[in-house]
């Protein structure tokens with residue numbers, strides 16, 4: 132029988148969790164419930180009053196071609212960001228494993244981008260790709276590419292994908308490196324003795340063994356691309372040109388704070404909330420599936 | 425099948441040399457055991473043969489090829505690791521077939537070899553399981569299976585039994601020995617366990633601190649240990665060692681007693697005599713103050729000190745004894761079972 136540990140009742144535990152509770156309530160629960168509530172309202176054009184309209188805002192969204200376009204755009208954006216950043220991270224982690232001298236330096240350098248704030252990361256890329264001053268447009272000119280992401284929607288999208296992926300590489304790199312290092316060395320050596328070269332070892336041994344990490348990172352990167360890329364987009368393209376880089380989270384901001392359609396914007400953010408909840412549930416359900424040695 | 429030659433082999437990690445001028449010729453089909461205490465360089469030596477560690481200087485030849493520069497996969501070897509190193513995401517069958525697939529053997533041939541190895545090792549019913557669903561002993565067999573399907577020139581084992589319980593270890597030891605004799609593949613086996621080494625090896629290479637102390641058959645090592653280290657390492661319980669004085673007509677113990685017998689040596693020596701070579705003898709020259717008796721059933725160990733000194737001594741006597749703690753017992757030892765070592769070089773005297 133288990134003995135129950137009895138603590139004398141004291142306000143201390145409550146005091147200790149109070150700040151965290153307060154933060155959660157003020158910054159998460161309350162705004163979320165506000166958004167939920169707001170998504171059922173329609174403001175009159177002069178902002179003098181609002182009317183309770185049930186699901187009308189949501190119905191309008193499904194009929195709005197701009198919104199559906201943004202949905203598709205977000206899907207493409209997040210898949211490409213996840214693929215690009217995870218792919219690069221995997222490659223870098225694979226190499227980092229083989230680096231013997233200066234390994235610490237190499238790893239530290241790779242982790243740095245993660246410490247850069249999204250808006251600053253965006254600003255860096257804006258500078259590098261500035262059509263008149265930037266270094267990259269200068270080189271791209273030599274291969275016949277006329278770079279101007281202020282005018283060309285495809286280029287603008289490529290740029291935000293690049294910037295967003297770059298910033299996430301460090302995070303993915305750390306997880307991949309840790310996953311690779313948890314594979315016993317002797318397993319890799321056994322494969323080498325069995326005749327597998329570095330490439331085959333990677334694809335038939337290492338990659339399958341780190342698949343739980345890949346899955347975990349996939350969800351994390353999707354969530355990142357959906358939400359945390361706001362700062363980068365805001366700094367680089369502000370959703371433009373036109374709406375070619377307006378992904379869902381940017382549209383929430385644009386419609387709500389620029390277009391002042393508070394009800395519609397709230398409905399959009401409720402949809403986003405639902406999406407992130409789904410992704411988190413998926414993650415929790417499957418992340419338990421680990422490879423055992 | 426192949427012979428292996430190690431010539432003046434040295435290994436350094438940075439400035440630290442961990443293996444010093446290792447020499448050894450291994451004959452075709454021989455079972456060689458590399459034995460020594462933990463950290464003496466056994467694994468390093470084995471991994472150099474496997475190609476998993478680079479060679480700092482010297483040469484390794486397998487068959488008629490110099491293999492220093494060859495990748496592990498090009499050396500035609502198979503290795504069994506201490507932690508088995510099975511591929512966790514593959515079934516037992518896939519584990520064994522992996523190397524064969526890479527070699528692009530035809531499907532039928534791969535299947536035939538896997539089935540054959542499974543028969544030999546009696547792991548048929550596990551072929552479709554994952555390694556994590558197997559016990560330690562079964563994983564060990566799969567690791568062996570993965571080695572034998574490859575039909576290599578050389579087997580390398582790095583302490584393959586040390587993760588098993590004592591009983592299974594003895595059983596697997598015999599199986600490995602039988603398997604090796606049946607397949608006739610040249611093998612190098614690393615262990616820190618001297619009993620394992622003595623029972624398995626055709627010849628033993630005793631390593632100590634990166635030096636080869638002795639390379640010979642188990643009986644040679646037992647009968648004529650080349651150094652104090654080998655004398656203490658081979659045989660259980662360990663050989664008794666006493667400082668003594670050699671004269672032309674005998675050896676004087678620290679107690680002043682002389683063990684008669686013509687000697688070619690003279691001067692101070694280390695005298696070694698194995699516990700099982702001390703024979704109880706009422707008038708024997710060697711007196712031991714017994715302070716503990718271990719009854720092992722088949723024999724009894726008397727622990728104590730050489731009377732009048734504080735040199736620890738152990739005697740092993742067949743059968744049961746009724747010796748009380750704190751009594752003095754007398755023993756004698758035949759001249760031919762006495763070993764003499766130089767106190768300076770720790771090497772065997774009398775060659």
Ligand SMILES: Nc1ncnc2c1ncn2[C@@H]1O[C@H](COP(=O)(O)OP(=O)(O)O)[C@@H](O)[C@H]1O
Pocket residue numbers: 437442460461462463464465466467468469
């Ligand atoms: N990668 C390494 N870098 C530096 N020193 C090492 C390395 N591997 C082994 N050593 C050293 O080499 C010596 C021999 O190691 P090892 O061959 O593993 O010993 P054993 O297998 O006999 O226990 C040890 O002193 C160990 O510290």
Ligand SMILES: [Mg+2]
Pocket residue numbers: 466467468
């Ligand atoms: Mg070792």
